[in-house]
Amino acid sequence: MGSIGRARLTGFLCRLCTEMSRVVIHIYGxxxxxxxxxxxxxxxxPVFVSPTDLLPKAICLQCVGRVERNYKLLKRLKHANGILIKLGKSPVGHQDSDEYSSEEDDIADDLKDLLKDL
Incomplete structure (x- = not known):
């Protein structure tokens, strides 16, 4: 049986994928x-992180890339949905609702301009 004094860490445990990695980003760094x-x-x-939990606070570069891509995708989907709602004026669950932001108005106008050019 080996001793703890001879143990060698080869990296950090990624909080998201649990793989060991030498290069990580610390969530709170x-x-x-x-x-x-x-x-x-x-x-x-679908993960909860906190500076006070007892789990690893580092994420490998692959998972950082995944988080960034997922974040950008979800922002893009939300943006596109806003445009489509504005253009349709009556999405499911929003009939007769004029609760659209001026940002959505601008987005819809920009999309209409782009479609004219096609």
Whole structure:
């Protein structure tokens, strides 16, 4: 049986995929805070992270890329949905609703302009 004194860590355990990696981003480190990693995980992933939990606080670069791609995809889907709702004016569950933001008005106008050029 080996001793704990001879144990060698070969990297950090990724919080999301549980793989060991030598290069990670710490969720609450400078880079993790700069790219809003905690918010993107909490809001767009089925994972709860907290600075006080006892689980790893590092994410491998592959998972950082996955979180970023998922975040961008979900933002794009939400944006596209807003445009389609505005163009349709009566989406399911929103009949007779004029509760659209001015940002959605701008998006719809931009889309109409783009469609004219096609």
């Amino acid at each position: 400078d880079h993790g805070r700069r790219i809003n990693l905690e918010r993107k995980i909490l809001k767009y992933q």
